[in-house]
Amino acid sequence: MTATFDVPARDADRTRAAILDAAQQIFAAKGFAEAGVREITARAGVNPSLVSRYFGGKLRLFEAALDAALHTRLMTDLPKEEFGRLIVARFAGDDQRVSPLPMLFGASADSEARAVAQRLLRERVFEPLKQWIGGDDADVRAARFMMVSLGFFTYRDQLPLAEFSGRIEPRLRQWLEREFQAIVDA
Amino acid sequence: MTATFDVPARDADRTRAAILDAAQQIFAAKGFAEAGVREITARAGVNPSLVSRYFGGKLRLFEAALDAALHTRLMTDLPKEEFGRLIVARFAGDDQRVSPLPMLFGASADSEARAVAQRLLRERVFEPLKQWIGGDDADVRAARFMMVSLGFFTYRDQLPLAEFSGRIEPRLRQWLEREFQAIVDA
DNA sequence: GACCTAAGTAAACGACCGTTTACAAGGTGA
DNA sequence: TCACCTTGTAAACGGTCGTTTACTTAGGTC
Numbered sequence: 001m002t003a004t005f006d007v008p009a010r011d012a013d014r015t016r017a018a019i020l021d022a023a024q025q026i027f028a029a030k031g032f033a034e035a036g037v038r039e040i041t042a043r044a045g046v047n048p049s050l051v052s053r054y055f056g057g058k059l060r061l062f063e064a065a066l067d068a069a070l071h072t073r074l075m076t077d078l079p080k081e082e083f084g085r086l087i088v089a090r091f092a093g094d095d096q097r098v099s100p101l102p103m104l105f106g107a108s109a110d111s112e113a114r115a116v117a118q119r120l121l122r123e124r125v126f127e128p129l130k131q132w133i134g135g136d137d138a139d140v141r142a143a144r145f146m147m148v149s150l151g152f153f154t155y156r157d158q159l160p161l162a163e164f165s166g167r168i169e170p171r172l173r174q175w176l177e178r179e180f181q182a183i184v185d186a
Numbered sequence: 187m188t189a190t191f192d193v194p195a196r197d198a199d200r201t202r203a204a205i206l207d208a209a210q211q212i213f214a215a216k217g218f219a220e221a222g223v224r225e226i227t228a229r230a231g232v233n234p235s236l237v238s239r240y241f242g243g244k245l246r247l248f249e250a251a252l253d254a255a256l257h258t259r260l261m262t263d264l265p266k267e268e269f270g271r272l273i274v275a276r277f278a279g280d281d282q283r284v285s286p287l288p289m290l291f292g293a294s295a296d297s298e299a300r301a302v303a304q305r306l307l308r309e310r311v312f313e314p315l316k317q318w319i320g321g322d323d324a325d326v327r328a329a330r331f332m333m334v335s336l337g338f339f340t341y342r343d344q345l346p347l348a349e350f351s352g353r354i355e356p357r358l359r360q361w362l363e364r365e366f367q368a369i370v371d372a
Numbered sequence: 373g374a375c376c377t378a379a380g381t382a383a384a385c386g387a388c389c390g391t392t393t394a395c396a397a398g399g400t401g402a
Numbered sequence: 403t404c405a406c407c408t409t410g411t412a413a414a415c416g417g418t419c420g421t422t423t424a425c426t427t428a429g430g431t432c
Contacts, residue, residue: 010398010409033219033295037390047411052391108344109219109295118345126347140357146347151337158294159304161312161332171326196379196428223420233381238421 016054018044023065024103031106032062032113062107063116069100070124076132084181091152091176092168101125102153133184141183148179202240204230209251210289217292218248218299248293249302255286256310262318270367277338277362278354287311288339319370327369334365 022043026035037058041048055061078086091101104125107117130142155161156168168176208229212221223244227234241247264272277287290311293303316328341347342354354362 012409015409031295034297036388038388049391049393049412050410053409058390105340105345108340109217111220114344118347121345122347137357140355140361143341143347143355143358144361146345147337147341148333149337150340150345151333151335154291154294154336154340155329155333158300159291159307159332159336161304161308161329169326169329171323172329175326175330198379201379222418224418235382235421235423236380239379244420 012054015044015046015050019046019050019054019061020065020068023061024069027062027065027106028069028100028103031109033109037061059112059116062113063120066100066103066107066117066120069103070120076128080184083184084177084179087180088168088173088177091149092173101149102157105150105153135186145180145183148176148183152176198240201230201232201236205232205236205240205247206251206254209247210255213248213251213292214255214286214289217295219296223247245298245302248299249306252286252289252293252303252306255289256306262314266370269370270363270365273366274354274359274362277335278359287335288343291336291339321372331366331369334362334369338362 019041022040023035026040026043029035037051038048040061041051051058051061055064075083075087075090104117104121107113126142126146129145130138133141135141205227208226209221212226212229215221223237224234226247227237237244237247241250261269261273261276290303290307293299312328312332315331316324319327321327
């Protein structure tokens with residue numbers, strides 16, 4: 001029996017997409033260095049050699065995965081009046097979309113991946129954010145945003161010390177919301 | 187000719203200390219994963235095998251290096267009235283002492299080293315800080331300290347985006363000082 | 373001064389990694 | 403049906419890493 005929509009057993013586009021999808025998940029979860037090509041391709045259900053064939057190597061796959069994750073709209077579409085509350089909600093995973101920032105930050109261990117992440121972070125996050133904020137000290141405010149975000153994700157995902165299981169402690173969440181709100185407020 | 191103080195060519199304690207010293211520098215600069223045993227021992231001027239002999243392996247060396255770095259007094263000796271200004275000065279390297287936090291944070295890439303760093307960070311930084319701050323929301327304030335510190339170091343050392351060459355931009359520094367001061371203020 | 377233990381070295385080991393190569397199998401058009 | 407190109411696989415390659423093993427050498431002791 002055949003399916004209504006033919007799904008060829010061999011479809012390069014589909015395979016490529018499967019690798020990219022698995023890469024996004026695993027890179028986001030484990031960073032660049034600790035994520036293995038064999039692990040990514042295992043999740044995608046294909047042979048490790050296809051990473052080199054379709055993407056030109058692990059680093060280029062990372063770049064492609066990062067680029068794809070950043071194609072989802074970021075934060076500059078949020079209303080400024082509620083920026084603090086909404087960005088924290090997004091970071092906390094309250095809405096469905098996953099933030100691409102953990103993947104960006106997870107690159108910081110490897111020097112080559114760091115260079116890639118740095119470039120994309122600047123072009124696709126930092127500069128748009130700076131433009132969106134506007135004003136004399138837009139660069140300082142954007143830097144503040146980066147620091148608080150970096151601190152939050154690193155603390156939550158890499159070095160969880162306190163009772164950070166599940167959701168954010170309410171007073172901590174309130175502080176985060178005020179921090180982010182203050183960045184966009186005049 | 188002989189020196190006034192005899193320095194034996196072979197001195198286990200001295201060698202051990204040399205390895206530990208080199209390890210502190212290189213782990214702080216490159217994190218756990220990217221620092222190699224061969225690189226550390228080369229700086230110490232000894233053979234790589236001595237890491238296993240004297241410390242029991244790379245991970246245990248990391249733990250020892252971290253422990254030694256944390257034996258320098260930390261931040262709970264600063265006067266609370268000037269905590270913000272002084273802690274930023276220390277982070278910025280204005281005073282001579284180097285903060286051990288970069289080494290702690292540099293472990294976050296490797297899962298085993300992360301576990302070690304997490305434990306030491308909790309026992310030697312987080313809990314003392316919490317006690318020192320005091321009050322109902324000491325844990326929340328300590329978490330805020332961790333986040334801002336993590337954000338600062340990661341941004342400065344791992345993903346420098348803006349004009350962060352050399353010293354901190356004055357307005358950014360002012361913001362940091364106020365953040366840290368607010369953590370200890372009632 | 374011979375001896376013996378501690379200190380240090382050189383080299384190899386085994387494991388893992390990303391990547392490449394050689395080959396098998398599926399799909400398509402003549 | 404046969405040829406041909408694409409897709410996918412299996413296995414080996416080359417390199418790096420932390421570690422272990424076998425050996426050499428310095429220095430104190432009887």
